[in-house]
């Protein structure tokens with residue numbers, strides 16, 4: 368019997384994947400969040416691990432079973448996600464920011480449950496740190512991959528995020544398309560890089576994740592020639 372070794376192009380590399388939503392606490396019983404299910408991020412982590420990478424999956428609260436062969440780091444808020452990513456950033460070869468990080472958090476977190484009051488109306492919010500933007504400022508040799516869920520002008524926004532955040536690729540999808548985006552098991556995306564714009568048709572998030580990883584690995588190989 369012959370043993371055919373599986374090609375493991377990411378062997379010896381460390382890949383950090385963030386997934387899911389973040390939760391920003393208002394008080395002990397309430398929080399702000401979004402509709403991210405974590406499925407795309409978990410699929411990206413599964414693909415990275417199956418291609419041989421040491422894979423760190425930094426995940427917000429989701430109800431998914433983590434893939435085999437990944438190290439799961441569970442976080443809640445954008446701040447916790449930032450801290451967890453920074454811990455691994457220097458030694459990472461690739462960071463894939465699939466997470467739907469909350470853009471705003473309550474300015475004040477109440478230690479006791481807030482009570483309704485006559486005349487109350489607004490919750491005061493402030494911006495969270497943009498993790499990808501921070502990584503873009505600090506990056507040395509790491510490959511930085513972001514995701515962008517948009518409802519309109521998808522490619523235009525993807526290109527501007529690519530530049531603004533100093534990312535190498537942005538994987539963009541139109542969440543208004545049927546079978547695409549939050550919560551679904553399928554997705555259709557466009558991979559946007561400095562010199563590339565490639566569409567991937569609607570398919571399972573697991574298959575799509577594998578195709579995206581393989582495409583990016585190939586593009587980087589061609590680039591280094």
Ligand code: CTP
Pocket residue numbers: 445464465466467468469470495496497498499500512513514515516528
């Ligand atoms: N991102 C991040 N930290 C944030 C917000 C976003 O790291 N606080 C990352 C996401 O993980 C994603 C990329 O930035 O990889 C794009 O996220 P997106 O929400 O599409 O972009 P924003 O810059 O937040 O712009 P907007 O929501 O206004 O479209």
Ligand code: CA
Pocket residue numbers: 468469470
């Ligand atoms: Ca955002």
